[in-house]
Amino acid sequence: MRYAREVTFTMLVRAYATASKTETIVSNGKAGLKAADIANRLRSEKEKQTNDKNEVPVSPLQNRVNELKQFSQQLQSVHPSVLVKALYRGILYQDQNIIAINKPYGVPLHNVDGIRNSIVECLPLLAKITDGMQTGAQLHLCHSLEKENTGVLILAKTEEAAEHVQTLIRSHKVERKYLAVTVGVPVPSEGVIDIPIIEKEVTGPQPHFKMGLSPLFKVSEEGDGVTRVRAHRQAHSAVTQYRVLDSTSGCSLVELQPVTGVKNQLRVHMALALTCPILGDHKYAHWNKLAPQKLPEGILRRLGLVQSKTRYLPLHLHSRRIVLPGVKGHSDITVSCPLPKYFTNTLKRLQIPLPGKE
Numbered sequence: 001m002r003y004a005r006e007v008t009f010t011m012l013v014r015a016y017a018t019a020s021k022t023e024t025i026v027s028n029g030k031a032g033l034k035a036a037d038i039a040n041r042l043r044s045e046k047e048k049q050t051n052d053k054n055e056v057p058v059s060p061l062q063n064r065v066n067e068l069k070q071f072s073q074q075l076q077s078v079h080p081s082v083l084v085k086a087l088y089r090g091i092l093y094q095d096q097n098i099i100a101i102n103k104p105y106g107v108p109l110h111n112v113d114g115i116r117n118s119i120v121e122c123l124p125l126l127a128k129i130t131d132g133m134q135t136g137a138q139l140h141l142c143h144s145l146e147k148e149n150t151g152v153l154i155l156a157k158t159e160e161a162a163e164h165v166q167t168l169i170r171s172h173k174v175e176r177k178y179l180a181v182t183v184g185v186p187v188p189s190e191g192v193i194d195i196p197i198i199e200k201e202v203t204g205p206q207p208h209f210k211m212g213l214s215p216l217f218k219v220s221e222e223g224d225g226v227t228r229v230r231a232h233r234q235a236h237s238a239v240t241q242y243r244v245l246d247s248t249s250g251c252s253l254v255e256l257q258p259v260t261g262v263k264n265q266l267r268v269h270m271a272l273a274l275t276c277p278i279l280g281d282h283k284y285a286h287w288n289k290l291a292p293q294k295l296p297e298g299i300l301r302r303l304g305l306v307q308s309k310t311r312y313l314p315l316h317l318h319s320r321r322i323v324l325p326g327v328k329g330h331s332d333i334t335v336s337c338p339l340p341k342y343f344t345n346t347l348k349r350l351q352i353p354l355p356g357k358e
């Protein structure tokens with residue numbers, strides 16, 4: 001009560017001073033403040049003092065969550081023209097046949113319910129503002145890149161150029177390298193994963209479909225060897241080369257090179273074949289349920305998170321480099337893409353050295 005009386009007394013003194021100034025202004029023949037103006041000023045000052053007392057400082061955890069939200073959601077709901085400008089600024093390479101852009105996180109190639117933007121919807125406007133494009137010409141996707149992936153995405157300026165790049169990819173003549181942060185350290189540190197992949201239905205409280213492994217070998221009943229099994233007719237051949245670049249704090253920076261191009265191939269091979277899921281992979285970190293990735297306490301501390309907030313972690317899988325073979329005596333076309341900011345921030349928090357430039 002005493003504090004309230006002191007505050008009220010102080011505000012009355014200010015009001016009296018304001019009124020005195022008003023009288024002086026009026027006496028000089030100018031318009032002065034009315035009683036209602038003084039009352040409004042008193043009310044606003046009191047509200048400001050109350051808000052200052054009730055303001056709660058933002059915790060480091062909330063700052064970290066806000067940071068991750070900004071990195072992962074900033075381009076999903078902006079106006080399409082804003083996204084087009086971001087894609088234009090992110091052009092990595094261009095010639096008379098193709099354009100390579102830096103695909104941002106969280107933006108799908110095609111329309112998806114609940115997300116405002118897609119790469120395909122931006123292509124007509126991107127074609128208009130790109131140098132060297134003829135009036136009415138269209139850009140065409142040459143390959144897939146998942147919504148959660150970042151990095152090099154090849155677009156073609158003509159249908160013929162798109163078909164040429166797609167043929168090179170199908171014949172395994174295009175070199176594609178990805179960088180991933182994994183939870184766990186792959187053993188051995190370098191190798192080739194050659195396990196077919198098939199879409200499977202997961203039953204239970206949350207029935208859903210996922211890509212899973214369809215091995216060609218199984219352990220014999222005696223446990224002293226392996227036997228070959230018949231390949232499932234719906235399984236797709238899937239081959240991934242991998243190499244651990246560095247590891248610390250229970251996480252690794254891994255270079256991945258897909259030889260084939262099956263849906264979710266890199267995520268499935270890392271999570272199910274090597275049991276080292278990619279950081280931020282909330283789909284394949286668990287098999288029987290859909291839930292945020294569960295991380296060891298040590299990794300959580302490094303990342304500045306608690307388990308209940310891991311759902312905000314973006315997938316740490318980046319298309320680092322694509323090499324297209326040269327034609328008619330021309331040299332190979334190599335396109336490299338820098339890591340996104342959230343990826344480099346994670347490496348710094350985990351104390352994993354940043355990779356050198358390609």
